[in-house]
Amino acid sequence: MMTKGVRLAFFVFSLVLLLGVSYLTTGSLIPMGKSDIIWFSMGGLMILLGSFLVEYFYTSPGDVLVNTSALALSIFLNGLFPTGWHWQSIVIGSAILFLLATLSILLGEPYEEKNATLQYVARIFMKVSTKIGRSTVLFSIAFLLAVNTVYGFEKSSIPLYGFWVLVTLLRTFPKEILDVLKLGQPSGTPLLGRVLFHHAPKVLFGEVLTEKERLSFGDVVIISNDYPSMDDGQLGLIIEIISLRNRRLVRIYRLDDREDQSTPAKFFKIKNPSETVSDRLMGNLIWENRDKIVGLLDKGSMIGLLKVEVLNHVELETGVLVEAKVGDTNVIYQVTNATIWAESIIEGNKVDYKLAEAQQLGVWDSKNLSFNSYGWLPEENSLIFKTLTEPITHAKPEKMVHIVGKIPKSSFPVCIDLQKLVVLHTAILGTTGSGKTYLALELIEELIKRNVKVICVDRAGEYRRRLRDEALDNIFEIETTDQVTNFLQSDKLLGLYEFAACQTDVDVANSVATIMETVSRWCEDNHGVLDFNEAKLCVVLEEAHNLIPEYMFTTKDTSDIVNRVSRDIFQCRKLGIGVVLVTQRTANVSKSILTQCNTIFSFSVYDNTSLDLLANYMGSHFTTVFSNLKKRQIVLVGSASLIDRPVILELTEIKRPLRELTAGEEESGANTQEEDLPF
Ligand SMILES: Nc1ncnc2c1ncn2[C@@H]1O[C@H](COP(=O)(O)OP(=O)(O)OP(=O)(O)O)[C@@H](O)[C@H]1O
Ligand SMILES: [Mg+2]
CATH class of the missing domain: 2.40.10 (Thrombin, subunit H)
Known part of the structure; x- marks a missing residue:
């Protein structure tokens, strides 16, 4: 392959040669005889143009149209068509090539959805027409035929044949010789x-x-x-x-x-x-971050929810972060749906491609350990990267802020405001064994560390066995609901109310109602109505579907009591009292209470009641997230989250050795586990 300069030099050299050859054989630089015109212009000149300038790299169907029509017209105009079958064959051949090239152009138009077989045919037409219709082939035939017709194989025609051989050799000048002469392409740029x-x-x-x-x-x-x-x-x-x-x-x-x-x-x-x-790539952000490119922004994106066309070698996962540059700002998004298959048309062919949806978290705010939402959308087709921003993690959270986990595959912490967690009520949802109790225990321990009193209503006796030693020292055994006031007056922070498995629904609901009434009265008497969201006391309802069942799953009496509890919960916000519901049965728990929970922690859930409820909190594009959550991953949404959009996070690993039951506890059957209903 030659550089532009070498090709130009070869072209000029061959042109001079052609003029010389013409002078030698016809006596004039530009021959005028009819047959001579054909070999000179159509043959010699067109071969040179095609070889070194126009079709040096490749022949397009468009070139074929020009070549074939020029050749056929020239044969007609010079009156050669009637003179012999060979000229007639060339004209017919040219017409066929012209037709094939035209069809390949028409059938192969990009952007339009076309039948795949037609595309295949177009491709064949293109290959055939450009292989035969290229100037070197077409005009060589014309040249050799014309020379042969006019001069035959005589001595005088030797320069003409010689010219053709020389040009053909020059065109395919061996790369090795070019390299030696340093006339080829700059090395490394094929x-x-x-x-x-x-x-x-x-x-x-x-x-x-x-x-x-x-x-x-x-x-x-x-x-x-x-x-x-x-x-x-x-x-x-x-x-x-x-x-x-x-x-x-x-x-x-x-x-x-x-x-x-x-x-x-x-x-x-x-x-x-x-x-x-290197000088052109230095400081180029795209080049430097090329390994982090995951895709391009697709059409249909919105400020809050991007659609990303994922490059075919990239695998994204639900929950990971991606980042886009909007002007000079790095905006961070979380993948909520990693693989949606779509189709596009390239060069008339259907091509499958992957889309991902990513929800905006915003611009990282290292001071507040949160994200600030950003009001602009990246440009369509701009590059989307894996996270480029690194969080600064040594910022110290405020007193009531606790880091519950981090965003998957990143070091961005996810924080909650314990104050809002309590006073605006919270629910922890998830299938059996997903980690609800562990999370509740962590929240309880963090609350008592900050001097917020907690009452746990727990039938299984699991809390006592799993709490850490520091918390255990703070336990006040509430054996009957009459003792709630004693606990409130004591300096202990954690009241444990465990009830026997044999209690009826009415009795259980009554206990919860009494607890709520007692704490409300006590808080009102001691603190009065608060103007601000200051958490004073939190009631944790473990296995809440057993404590405050939905009316369809219980008797009228129980349901009346649950309604009372619901009203109390509604009233108690201004008293600094809140509830944390823990349940794996969203369908069975009182909706009038569940819907008062502003903050939701949800592990993977599959039942429709949970999915419908969660769709109301976070939008339907989140529905697919719940079936893709991994172990320890949750979605957090609500005012207690410092991030003001739903976020997928990985909970911090916590070790909780299981404490042995005492003989008394075993006897009372406090640890009875019940069968779980399948959803
Ligand atoms: N944050 C965590 N760190 C380490 N291990 C955990 C964590 N959360 C849960 N686990 C593990 O998962 C197990 C189940 O957790 P947990 O008892 O909290 O689930 P659950 O949702 O309350 O289940 P159930 O519906 O049966 O009450 C735990 O015994 C523990 O081994
Ligand atoms: Mg549990």
């Missing part, structure tokens, strides 16, 4: 392919024209019309390689912001870009 179309100002699709070159994500190309020097053309990054039937397409992202908006037709591979074009 022609890779041609540009098919621009998809967006920065994104273009190209077709790879060589089968030899191995390509991978992150290769750098120069987009240019000719063999470029390292300062020419536009730099592009190959971000995707797409196999399309027997073709290889690449998606190229333009790396530089050069003003040049032209559309060069070819691209060349740069070997060792970090050495050869």
Whole structure:
């Protein structure tokens, strides 16, 4: 392969040769005889133009149209058509090639959905027409035929045949000789392919024209019309390689912001870009973060919810963070749906591609350990990265703030405001064994550390066995509901009310009602109505579906009591009292109480009641999240979360050795586990 300069030199040299040969054989530089015109202009000149200038890289169906029509017209105009079957065959052949090239152009239009067989046929037509219809083949036939017709194999025609042989040799000048003479392309920039179309100002699709070159994500190309020097053309990054039937397409992202908006037709591979074009790549953020590119912003994105076209070599997971640059701001999003399959049409072929949905968290605010929402959307087709921002984690949370976990596969902490957690009520939902009790215990321990009194209503006796030693020292045994006031007056912070499994629904609900009434009265007497959300006391209802059942699942008497509890809970916010409901049966727990819970921690859930309820809190695009949550992962939503949108997080691992039951506890059957209903 030669550089532009060498090709031009060869062209001029061959042209001079052609004129010389013409002078030798016809006595004039430009011959005028009818048959001579054909070999001179149609043969010689067109071969030179095609060989070195117009079709040096490849022949397009458009070139075939020009070549065939020029040749056929010239045969007609010079009156050669009637003179023999060979000229007639050439004209007919040209007409067929013209037709094939036209059909391949019409059938192969990109962007339009077309029948796949038609596409295949178009491809064959294109291959046949461009192989035979290229100027070197077509005009060589015309040239040799014309010379043969006019001069035959005589001595005088030797310069003409010689000219043809020389030009053919020059065109295929061996690479080795070019290398020795240093006339070839700059080393490391082989022609890779041609540009098919621009998809967006920065994104273009190209077709790879060589089968030899191995390509991978992150290769750098120069987009240019000719063999470029390292300062020419536009730099592009190959971000995707797409196999399309027997073709290889690449998606190229333009790396530089050069003003040049032209559309060069070819691209060349740069070997060792970090050495050869290091000065052009230095400081280029896209190049430096190329390993973090996950996709491009797709149409249909909204400020709060992005649709990302995921590159085919990238695998995203629910919960991970991605980031986009909006101007100079790094905005962070969390993947809520990692794989949605979609179809697009490239070059008339259907191509499957992956979309992901990512919800905006916002711009990281390291001071408040939270995200601030951002009001702008990244541009369509802009690059989306894995997180580029690193959180500064040494910021100290405020007194009532607790870090419950972190965002999956990142070090961004997720914090809760314990004050709001209590006074605005909270629910912990999830299937059996998902970790609800562990989370409740952690919240309880954090509350008592901050001097908020807690009463746990627990039938299984599990709390006593799992609490850490520090909390255990703070326990006040509430044996009957009459002792609630004693606990409130004591300096202990954790009141444990365990009731026997044999109690009826009415008795259990009555106990809860009494507890709520007692604490409300006590708080009102001691603190009065509070103007601000100051947490004074929290009532944890473990296995809440047993304590405050939904009316459909219980008797009228129990249901009346539960309604009373619901009213009390509604009233107690201003007294600084809150409840934390823990349940694996969303359907069975009182909805009038559950819907008062402003903050929800939800592990994976599958039942429709839970999913419907959660969709109301976080929007239906979150529904798929719950079936994709991994061990220890939850969705947190509500005022207690410092992040003002639903967020997927991974809870902190906590070790809780199981304390042995005492003989008395075993006897009373306090640890009886019941069968769980399947949902
Ligand atoms: N944060 C955590 N760190 C470490 N292990 C945990 C954590 N949360 C849960 N586990 C593990 O998962 C098990 C089940 O947790 P837990 O008892 O809290 O689930 P649950 O949802 O309350 O179940 P159930 O519905 O049966 O009451 C625990 O015994 C513990 O081994
Ligand atoms: Mg539990």
